[in-house]
Amino acid sequence: MRVAIAGAGLAGLSCAKYLTDAGHTPIVLERRDVLGGKVAAWQDEDGDWYETGLHIFFGAYPNMLQLFKELEIEDRLQWKDHTMIFNQPEKPGTYSRFDFPDLPAPINGIIAILRNNDMLTWSEKIRFGLGLIPAIINGQKYVEQMDQYSFSEWLQRQTIPPRVEKQVFIAMAKALNFINPDEISATVVLTALNRFLQEKNGSKMAFLDGSPTERLCQPLVDYITARGGEVRLNVPVKEFLLNPDQTVQGFLIRGEHGDEVLTADAYVSAMPVDPLKLIMPQPWREMEFFNKLEGLEGVPVINLHLWFDRKLTDIDHLLFSRSPLLSVYADMSNTCREYANPDRSMLELVLAPAKDWIGKSDQDIVAATLEELKKLFPKHFDSDSPAQLLKYHIVKTPRSVYKAIPGRQAHRPSQETPIPNFYLTGDYTMQRYLASMEGAVLSGKLTSQVIVRRHESGGSSQRLFKQVDSKEVVGAG
Ligand SMILES: Cc1cc2nc3c(=O)[nH]c(=O)nc-3n(C[C@H](O)[C@H](O)[C@H](O)COP(=O)(O)OP(=O)(O)OC[C@H]3O[C@@H](n4cnc5c(N)ncnc54)[C@H](O)[C@@H]3O)c2cc1C
Numbered sequence: 001m002r003v004a005i006a007g008a009g010l011a012g013l014s015c016a017k018y019l020t021d022a023g024h025t026p027i028v029l030e031r032r033d034v035l036g037g038k039v040a041a042w043q044d045e046d047g048d049w050y051e052t053g054l055h056i057f058f059g060a061y062p063n064m065l066q067l068f069k070e071l072e073i074e075d076r077l078q079w080k081d082h083t084m085i086f087n088q089p090e091k092p093g094t095y096s097r098f099d100f101p102d103l104p105a106p107i108n109g110i111i112a113i114l115r116n117n118d119m120l121t122w123s124e125k126i127r128f129g130l131g132l133i134p135a136i137i138n139g140q141k142y143v144e145q146m147d148q149y150s151f152s153e154w155l156q157r158q159t160i161p162p163r164v165e166k167q168v169f170i171a172m173a174k175a176l177n178f179i180n181p182d183e184i185s186a187t188v189v190l191t192a193l194n195r196f197l198q199e200k201n202g203s204k205m206a207f208l209d210g211s212p213t214e215r216l217c218q219p220l221v222d223y224i225t226a227r228g229g230e231v232r233l234n235v236p237v238k239e240f241l242l243n244p245d246q247t248v249q250g251f252l253i254r255g256e257h258g259d260e261v262l263t264a265d266a267y268v269s270a271m272p273v274d275p276l277k278l279i280m281p282q283p284w285r286e287m288e289f290f291n292k293l294e295g296l297e298g299v300p301v302i303n304l305h306l307w308f309d310r311k312l313t314d315i316d317h318l319l320f321s322r323s324p325l326l327s328v329y330a331d332m333s334n335t336c337r338e339y340a341n342p343d344r345s346m347l348e349l350v351l352a353p354a355k356d357w358i359g360k361s362d363q364d365i366v367a368a369t370l371e372e373l374k375k376l377f378p379k380h381f382d383s384d385s386p387a388q389l390l391k392y393h394i395v396k397t398p399r400s401v402y403k404a405i406p407g408r409q410a411h412r413p414s415q416e417t418p419i420p421n422f423y424l425t426g427d428y429t430m431q432r433y434l435a436s437m438e439g440a441v442l443s444g445k446l447t448s449q450v451i452v453r454r455h456e457s458g459g460s461s462q463r464l465f466k467q468v469d470s471k472e473v474v475g476a477g
Helices: 010-021 062-069 109-114 122-130 134-146 151-157 160-177 186-198 210-226 271-278 288-295 362-376 437-457
Strands: 002-006 025-029 042-043 047-052 077-079 083-087 095-099 205-208 231-232 236-244 248-255 258-264 268-269 301-309 326-331 346-351 391-395 422-424
Touching: 010 025, 010 205, 010 210, 010 271, 010 437, 042 210, 047 271, 047 301, 047 391, 062 437, 077 134, 109 186, 122 134, 122 160, 122 248, 134 422, 151 160, 160 186, 160 326, 186 231, 205 236, 210 231, 268 437, 301 362, 346 362, 362 391, 422 437
Parallel strands: 002 025, 002 268, 025 231, 268 422
Antiparallel strands: 042 047, 077 205, 083 095, 236 248, 248 258, 301 346, 301 391, 326 346
């Protein structure tokens, strides 16, 4: 089969990779001149990289880890100590850690929480533990039902003290979906907590050793093209052309010599949900399956890169800033081999929630961030010779991953659609991981699976690929 795929993000590339494994020929069409979508990165005139987002890989990403193995690039993941590090706003320049000992789950997680006495009191830890009991007993079914509540509402319902939200979960909600706990669905936070508590290495983090475009997307492209597939940049899909029976007749694309029609045996949208909605053919909009996509919308986020004249920290890990302006950050000169510099820091920081900042100038954003850095690194900014910013790059994504507010689970579509030769893939499609790199890779694998299944066995439910899955979430067993 020839399969046309619109979008060369991780979902589109993963779908193409698994289609080639099954002996088919994918043609991936990417609108932009760069691979990777939300993991895309660029090199500036000095040769320094800047990225769409600061990206962390977790131990709880089985499909992503298997992909690295299949591509034989596992050595590119730089695993860090099993710990979570939070800034302490009340004590500028200091950190509080949750250190996970080398013991089975959930004991390692429980010990990590119990040993940390900076952020939560004993009574807060106990009240939080008791609040989690329904999730432990009722498992994933309960976690899914909680999609009707925001995480703040869930905490209130479980009578968990508000300080627990302030101390830990503002940082976690911002890291997960770039929004605060009063907006994020309880399902999202509970799902992540379950992964982290149920799997020994679930919360263990790795950084890629360089830019995702070069170090992860390019090996995928090499793999696909070596097996007869194609990946074409600068080729936007402008329209899905339909047959009278509403199946896809072809993709109208902007090719090298103007508009052309690309035909295939099957068609996949690996576009994010926002641009997909824009080019959705009118007859499909009337179908409930496609109509419910109206309930999904990307959330704004901003990624900053700041190069300094000196080393600000030697911490080789992700940090939760616990700042109202910022979410997570890392000194990439420590965490990432290809960005390494023993003398100067390059901080990569995520600014979230970004809705009030996305329209502001780069200068305003940098000025506000530098004010925050004074609190994170007082030693280097409050001295007689404060650290000097050498240069910066800012990447704004006005619509990034879908905003996971309450009720969104019901809007997430399956990879299989009512149109027999058209499929969806992408982190927003239904899969058990959230809007993440793992979710994107898994969705691509699932999409390839349904395409092959429909084609080869006329709809039989037999699974052709192994979906590598971690354990069910807390208590689901
Ligand atoms: C700031 C930031 C930080 C993040 N941090 C993490 C993290 O730490 N860990 C984690 O797991 N995840 C993280 N994510 C999320 C992760 O990047 C995404 O979930 C994932 O990359 C989405 O992949 P995708 O293939 O579904 O979509 P995308 O990457 O958006 O790919 C869609 C592709 O479709 C293309 N396209 C759109 N329209 C057309 C068209 N008409 N024709 C052809 N092509 C088209 C786009 O250009 C794009 O390349 C982060 C995201 C951001 C923005």
